[in-house]
Amino acid sequence: MRLLLVEDDDHVAAALAAVLRRHGFDVAQARNGQQALDHLLPGTGGEPFGVVLLDLGLPDQDGFELCGRIRATTAAPVIMVTARADVRSRIHGLNLGADDYVVKPYDTGELLARIHAVSRRAAPEEGGGHTGEGGAEELRLGPLVVRTATRQVVVDGEEVPLTRKEFDLLTLLAQRPGVVFRREQIISEVWRTSWEGTGRTLEVHVASLRSKLRLPTLIETVRGVGYRLAAPEQH
Incomplete structure (x- = not known):
């Protein structure tokens, strides 16, 4: 699965990308919001991204605003990764279209479990009724x-x-x-x-x-x- 990691801290991104690659993910990094949108544009080459990991503390734009723009660009699941732990921020992120919300510091096993969970739901089954x-x-x-x-x-x-x-x-x-x-x-x-x-x-x-x-x-x-x-x- 291709995964887009939106993270401006290269040291954090490198460590996390190494873990993700060991678990079979093809990881691309975007250091700011504009790079993230450029990666997600149709026709940029490669398979579509299966999951987007979005850090909210970006240098060029608000992460919440970026989430809304990403959601308008792709149907790929978005997991917000941030130090903002308050419930209001979590609800705001979900309202903007995020599929999950992970608070720093986090356990990598937890993050991997959440990635797999949202990816399983990326093609939802129609329920009965x-x-x-x-x-x-x-x-x-x-x-x-x-x-x-x-x-x-x-x-x-x-x-x-x-x-x-x-x-x-x-x-x-x-x-x-x-x-x-x-x-x-x-x-x-x-x-x-x-x-x-x-x-x-x-x-x-x-x-x-x-x-x-x-x-x-x-x-x-x-x-x-x-x-x-x-x-x-x-x-």
């Missing part, structure tokens, strides 16, 4: 409509853009409203891993969904167990 009008796969819950065939989410008639994992998480819960999904089950089905460190990522994705959907009571936390989706009242 209830057949709605016109033959489309739809899950309808009050003002919320989840269209699994086209991977669209609509709230009160307005489409809400979600990342891959946000959509997969919402679809999983929406298929069985009122049923409590254990955290371990969600991580296994959405992230396809049993790796315990994914738990924090799950919490961030739930918070991001609540913010984007603007239905704060839709996803309920069942303390010590997991989450369930409670269908709001019909409008």
Whole structure:
């Protein structure tokens, strides 16, 4: 797999690239935002990048802004790598289209696990659902409509853009409203891993969904167990 490492510190990039290459990745480095965009332009040669590792502290532009531009350029999964550990920054990054968020300092094993997890989701499988009008796969819950065939989410008639994992998480819960999904089950089905460190990522994705959907009571936390989706009242 080709991997684009967006990192302006050559010493950090060299050490990380060496580890990644030992694990079979073909690594290219971009030292600033413009180089990253140049690498991702169609027709630049080579196979498309499978994953982008994006450091937010870049010399020429804000990493969050760059993430939005990368997302408009490629469908490759983006993992933000940064020292910003606050939840607000994590949610902001996910809202901009990042697929995951890793806080420095990190364990290389953790980073590798996250790379493999997002790459497995790069070509998402279409889930099941209830057949709605016109033959489309739809899950309808009050003002919320989840269209699994086209991977669209609509709230009160307005489409809400979600990342891959946000959509997969919402679809999983929406298929069985009122049923409590254990955290371990969600991580296994959405992230396809049993790796315990994914738990924090799950919490961030739930918070991001609540913010984007603007239905704060839709996803309920069942303390010590997991989450369930409670269908709001019909409008």
